[in-house]
Amino acid sequence: MSEQAPHTGDTPLYPIREVSRITGVNSVTLRAWERRYGLIKPQRTPKGHRLYAREDIARVEQILQWLNRGVPVSQVRELLDRPTPMEPQPPDTSDWSSQRTQLMTAVAALDQHRLDMLFSQSLSLYPVSVCIAELWQPVIQALEEGWGERLGDTLQRRFLEAFLRTRIGTRLLHANRVVQGPALLISAMPEDPGSLWVLLVALAASDKGFEVQLFDAPLPFSELPLAVEHLHAGALLLASGQAEKSDLVRRQLPRLAEQLDVPLALCGPVARIRASELTGSQVEVLGDDLGQAMVRLKALLPQGSATSR
Structure with missing residues (x-):
């Protein structure tokens, strides 16, 4: 591995928790990138605690850029160590x-x-x-x-x-303890045969800093306004991997949106399939790209109501 730029001693050093906050990469991942792949090389205190310079943080952000383009982590080191920028090749998938x-x-x-x-x-x-x-x-x-x-x-x-209910539920429990801002109420829709999509949506939302309140089994539409009120939700997000019934999408969803004082959003395959049927309604159609859906959802809420970790 080529040497990273040396720390000059007159610039600040950051503990791992602060680097995690700045970059959004959790501490476990930062340690794995260092130990398993040699992607970053923080300094150490006499007690062994990691300290990162601004150059290290910039390198973490470069790693994220490559990963977000689909490059496997095992190939990132070679790209980072190239002496001059090169036109990126299609990633090996x-x-x-x-x-x-x-x-x-x-x-x-x-x-x-x-x-x-x-x-x-x-x-x-x-x-x-x-x-x-x-x-x-x-x-x-x-x-x-x-x-x-x-x-x-x-x-x-x-x-x-x-399996996912247990693993994602544990992550939500710990994440919700440190999140600031109103809750995001997420609920499955009536025709989805299971909870896989709504669990993925909850994981994506938690990653973007929302305090997630999850109902992975459908609630009657008549009870959703009550749930929003009692849980102090800042938005209601419905998800489904199915097309759902046309009458539910065209009539019941817009009617529900009119009853709420917070945004009603729709994501998952249902949002892609039924998008044209909700044009002009108060329902925010977020699509089935969950990363982009969370970005669009954050834009609907007051600034600072959800912050990325």
Whole structure:
């Protein structure tokens, strides 16, 4: 690895928690990038605590740029160490392809140990938004396209839902303790056969700094205004992996939006499929790119109501 620019001694040094706050990369991931891939090289205090210079923070931001373009973390070091900027080549997607295959195989085999390893490994090495876009969302889409009435399909779905409900629920619990601002109420829609999409949406929203209140089973539309009021939600976000009924989308959703004092937003495949039917309504259609959906949602809320970690 080529040497990073030396620290001059007259510029500030930052502890890992501050670097995490500045860059949005959690401490576990920063340590993994250092230990496993040699991507960054912080200084150490006499007690062994990491200290990062501005040059290190700039390097972390460069790493994020490459990861967000789909480059596997194992290939980033070579790109960072090039002496002169070069026209980027199309990223090698074999790493993500392999992880997707492993993930689908683990679900088919009901292999919880393997599933847990893949979940923890991906989130320790990559930003949550990249994990969702490159791994979890494509896998869930592929699984849902393949699941039908075959023996074992429902078992696979419920197995994956139970796994993600536990893992994502734990992340939400810890994240909600440090988030400032109003809650985001997330609920599944009536025709979605499971909670996979709404769980992914909750993970994406938490990553963007929202305090997430999640209902992964549908609530009656008549009770959603009451839920918003009692949970002091700053917005209501509905998600579904299905098209949902036309009458529900065209009539009931706009009517619900009119009853609320906070924004009503829609995301997931339903938002892509039904977007044209909600033109001119008060329903904010966010699409099925969950990273972009969260950016659009934050723009709807008062500034400072949700801050990225």
